[in-house]
Amino acid sequence: MAMRITFSIVVVSAVIVTVFFISGHFSGWSNSDTEADFKKVKLVGAARRSGDEPRALISAEIAYRFKPISKKRESDKLEEGLARARAAVRRVASIRNNNSVIMDSNHIISSSIYRNPTAFLQSYKEMERRLKVYVYEEGEVPIVHDGPCKDIYTSEGRFIHEMEHGSHRFRTSRSEEAHVYFMPFSVTRMVKYLYKPNTYDLTPLQEFVSGYVKLISTKHPFWNRTQGADHFMLSCHDWGPRASEGNAHLYNKSIRVLCNANSSEGFNPQKDVSLPEIHLYGGYVNPKLISPPRPTIPRPYLAFFAGGLHGPVRPILLHHWKGRDPDLHIYEYLPKNLDYYDYMLKSKFCLCPSGYEVASPRIVEAIYAECIPVILSDHYVLPFSDVLRWEAFSLQVNVTEIVRLKEILMAVTEDEFLRLKEGLRATRKHFVLNQPVERFDMFHMILHSVWLRRLNLRI
Ligand SMILES: *[C@@H]1O[C@H](CO)[C@@H](O)[C@H](O)[C@H]1NC(C)=O
Numbered sequence: 222m223a224m225r226i227t228f229s230i231v232v233v234s235a236v237i238v239t240v241f242f243i244s245g246h247f248s249g250w251s252n253s254d255t256e257a258d259f260k261k262v263k264l265v266g267a268a269r270r271s272g273d274e275p276r277a278l279i280s281a282e283i284a285y286r287f288k289p290i291s292k293k294r295e296s297d298k299l300e301e302g303l304a305r306a307r308a309a310v311r312r313v314a315s316i317r318n319n320n321s322v323i324m325d326s327n328h329i330i331s332s333s334i335y336r337n338p339t340a341f342l343q344s345y346k347e348m349e350r351r352l353k354v355y356v357y358e359e360g361e362v363p364i365v366h367d368g369p370c371k372d373i374y375t376s377e378g379r380f381i382h383e384m385e386h387g388s389h390r391f392r393t394s395r396s397e398e399a400h401v402y403f404m405p406f407s408v409t410r411m412v413k414y415l416y417k418p419n420t421y422d423l424t425p426l427q428e429f430v431s432g433y434v435k436l437i438s439t440k441h442p443f444w445n446r447t448q449g450a451d452h453f454m455l456s457c458h459d460w461g462p463r464a465s466e467g468n469a470h471l472y473n474k475s476i477r478v479l480c481n482a483n484s485s486e487g488f489n490p491q492k493d494v495s496l497p498e499i500h501l502y503g504g505y506v507n508p509k510l511i512s513p514p515r516p517t518i519p520r521p522y523l524a525f526f527a528g529g530l531h532g533p534v535r536p537i538l539l540h541h542w543k544g545r546d547p548d549l550h551i552y553e554y555l556p557k558n559l560d561y562y563d564y565m566l567k568s569k570f571c572l573c574p575s576g577y578e579v580a581s582p583r584i585v586e587a588i589y590a591e592c593i594p595v596i597l598s599d600h601y602v603l604p605f606s607d608v609l610r611w612e613a614f615s616l617q618v619n620v621t622e623i624v625r626l627k628e629i630l631m632a633v634t635e636d637e638f639l640r641l642k643e644g645l646r647a648t649r650k651h652f653v654l655n656q657p658v659e660r661f662d663m664f665h666m667i668l669h670s671v672w673l674r675r676l677n678l679r680i
Pocket residue numbers: 317318319
């Protein structure tokens with residue numbers, strides 16, 4: 222994807238260099254229309270004489286119109302900055318670091334949870350140093366510039382709000398200096414305001430998305446430059462992926478940050494970003510999950526799950542284990558006198574099967590509760606798995622192995638269990654929504670995933 226960005230920018234730059242060369246003493250951007258027109262004619266004439274394809278002519282003209290010389294230097298500077306960031310990350314990526322922790326100012330980074338801890342830290346710092354995001358101003362609340370900040374789709378609204386109203390460290394109003402362009406629409410709001418209940422007709426959502434892309438690509442030059450490859454959208458709603466079908470380039474080229482990250486349904490981890498789903502009743506983390514019991518306090522239950530019979534995986538789980546074994550507390554509906562979070566805090570393992578869609582808010586709840594998440598899903602691309610080693614703080618059990626679940630959990634040794642719990646504690650900060658935001662928290666991890674895709678680096 223970003224290869225393509227780089228490629229098209231190289232092409233555009235090449236065209237500009239050619240323009241620069243052809244016009245000889247042309248030394249700057251002029252506001253005078255007549256002068257500009259004159260130069261354009263000269264340029265077109267020169268290109269025609271050189272026997273260029275009409276296509277190249279058109280792009281030369283577009284490049285001429287939208288890339289005045291001073292701005293060309295800006296886009297060169299942008300690419301140079303990205304190249305430096307890439308080189309810096311690559312340099313440290315090859316250094317093997319055997320320390321179990323690395324320090325970054327006040328942060329202790331526990332190495333075990335990252336694929337490549339030094340490369341992650343370097344790319345994170347490069348992001349802090351350089352990343353600029355342009356947020357489109359087009360569109361109106363409630364569907365654009367706003368989103369749900371409580372309940373199941375919290376991640377969607379909180380990110381949009383942070384980009385719109387939070388600290389503006391990464392946001393730029395100078396669109397030409399941006400590395401990525403954010404389209405701040407909310408699919409959850411589209412479902413609320415545009416969808417006709419019980420019709421299962423998603424065309425109104427797709428039409429909205431299509432119209433939005435049309436609007437920004439007509440008003441601004443940025444979309445057409447890369448066909449949306451340096452643009453991103455974000456949605457936690459199950460229908461985020463379906464809504465993105467409204468524009469083929471958005472679907473196939475843009476960075477889609479989605480909770481519903483099902484790799485069998487078009488989610489492409491090379492360019493798309495898996496967004497954690499967080500269920501914040503009333504907008505707050507349940508107080509019980511804020512300070513879980515000390516790790517030395519024994520947990521009486523081996524495993525816990527309670528939830529409806531949704532989707533393809535849960536029927537298998539409930540069929541094999543509901544009410545079958547005193548060590549596995551598996552419920553469809555938790556009896557009224559029992560507390561869901563008390564159960565999580567008293568269990569060693571928290572089962573996180575997919576429901577109607579692959580993501581489950583249970584994963585983040587389990588991280589908060591320091592209950593080892595057991596991920597039961599097919600085709601789910603786990604959040605931040607581009608940098609995090611999920612095996613350092615969770616278990617993944619193949620859906621076909623659910624019948625052996627107890628055996629698998631019993632086989633985890635005490636040492637292994639303590640190691641996983643330590644991993645969980647180190648990971649927690651990446652899944653927390655802070656207000657105001659803090660370094661390494663979920664907001665920054667989402668931006669970092671977008672940044673990595675713009676850099677076109679795998680670490
Ligand atoms: C790190 O550990 C590996 C394997 O255990 C070893 O080969 C390597 O030399 C160590 N590197 C450093 C910098 O200590």
